[in-house]
Amino acid sequence: DQQVKQNSPSLSVQEGRISILNCDYTNSMFDYFLWYKKYPAEGPTFLISISSIKDKNEDGRFTVFLNKSAKHLSLHIVPSQPGDSAVYFCAATPRANRDDKIIFGKGTRLHILP
Amino acid sequence: DSGVTQTPKHLITATGQRVTLRCSPRSGDLSVYWYQQSLDQGLQFLIQYYNGEERAKGNILERFSAQQFPDLHSELNLSSLELGDSALYFCASSVTSRGMRGGYTFGSGTRLTVV
Numbered sequence: 001d002q003q004v005k006q007n008s009p010s011l012s013v014q015e016g017r018i019s020i021l022n023c024d025y026t027n028s029m030f031d032y033f034l035w036y037k038k039y040p041a042e043g044p045t046f047l048i049s050i051s052s053i054k055d056k057n058e059d060g061r062f063t064v065f066l067n068k069s070a071k072h073l074s075l076h077i078v079p080s081q082p083g084d085s086a087v088y089f090c091a092a093t094p095r096a097n098r099d100d101k102i103i104f105g106k107g108t109r110l111h112i113l114p
Numbered sequence: 115d116s117g118v119t120q121t122p123k124h125l126i127t128a129t130g131q132r133v134t135l136r137c138s139p140r141s142g143d144l145s146v147y148w149y150q151q152s153l154d155q156g157l158q159f160l161i162q163y164y165n166g167e168e169r170a171k172g173n174i175l176e177r178f179s180a181q182q183f184p185d186l187h188s189e190l191n192l193s194s195l196e197l198g199d200s201a202l203y204f205c206a207s208s209v210t211s212r213g214m215r216g217g218y219t220f221g222s223g224t225r226l227t228v229v
Contacts, residue, residue, distance in 0.1 A: 004156070034217050043116060043204055044157070046217030089157065101147065101170045102218065106156035 003027045004092050006105035014113050019077040021108050023090030026071065030092040034102065035064060035075050038087045047088070048075070077110075085112045117141065120205050120221035128229055132193040135224045137205030139186055144209065145169070146188040147218060148180055151202040163188055195228045202226075 005024045013019040025033075031052040036044035050057040050064045050073070057064050063076045077084055090105040117140035127133055139146050148160040150173075159172035163182035174180075177195075182188040192199060202225050206218035 002156075006156075036217070036220075041222065043118070043206070043220030043222045045116070045220065049217060091157075101159045101162055101172060103159065104149075104157035106154065 002105070003030075004090055004103050004105040006088075006090050006108045008108050009106070010109040010111065012111040012113055013080050015082060016079045019075075019080045019084065019110055019112070021075040021077075021088050021090070021110065023073050023075075023105055024071055025073070025092050027092070027094065027103075028071070029094040030103075032093045033064070033066060033073050034091040034093075035062075036089040036091060036104075038089065038107070044089055080110075080112050082112050082114070085110060116219050116221060118143075118205060118207050118219050118221035120203075120224050122224060123222065124225050124227075126227045126229060127195060129195055129197060131195050131228075132191065133195065133226065135190040135192070135203050135205075135226070137188045137190070137207075137221060139188070139205075139207030140219050142209060143207035143219070144186065145207060146182055146186070147206045147208075148174075148188070148190050149204045149206065151204065151223075152198075152200075155201075157204065160190070192226070197228050200226055200228045 034049040035047040037047045038044040048062045066073045087107045087109050089107045091102045119138040121136045144165045147162045149157040160174040162170040180190045202223045204223045206220045
């Protein structure tokens with residue numbers, strides 16, 4: 001049962017344009033959402049997060065939007081740069097309890113085209 | 115360098131064998147998490163330790179076990195290996211068992227190939 005779904009395995013975007021990566025979740029107990037970026041031969045690195053009490057969080061070129069009613073979040077990268085080519089994982093964690101493991105999606109591979 | 119050290123980086127072994135993967139968390143981090151990434155799969159949570167104690171268990175097979183030692187390093191033991199166990203195994207750490215608001219810090223992973 002995939003609680004965090006990234007339905008697009010890959011995405012190609014022209015350099016300088018906007019990249020939009022989408023993510024859906026099924027567990028209404030999730031209260032914190034994160035995006036990780038992964039380059040080949042490296043571990044995932046934390047990119048940006050959002051709490052369920054917000055609908056938008058911005059950090060430089062990266063903005064995450066959360067639509068709780070639709071159980072959907074998206075990551076916007078503007079403008080896209082060659083160094084943004086990587087695999088992006090959407091992740092979520094359930095409401096406060098002793099078990100705070102992060103649940104990850106399968107990832108979306110982003111290709112930034114010159 | 116993320117500060118989380120995983121060894122070895124690559125491991126090739128035969129079916130039926132046993133291997134041990136090692137993780138040293140970032141300095142000051144008390145929690146260690148193990149994840150498995152198989153082909154076309156996301157990061158599957160295996161197990162979490164906090165200050166030496168098991169805190170959460172995910173989709174970890176009975177053939178797999180882990181522990182966290184007093185110096186906070188952790189080991190993941192995989193036994194009776196099967197071809198399907200071939201995957202990337204990541205370790206991550208965080209300051210507290212609930213201190214993930216800034217996210218985990220991941221190591222660069224151990225690539226296990228079972229032949």
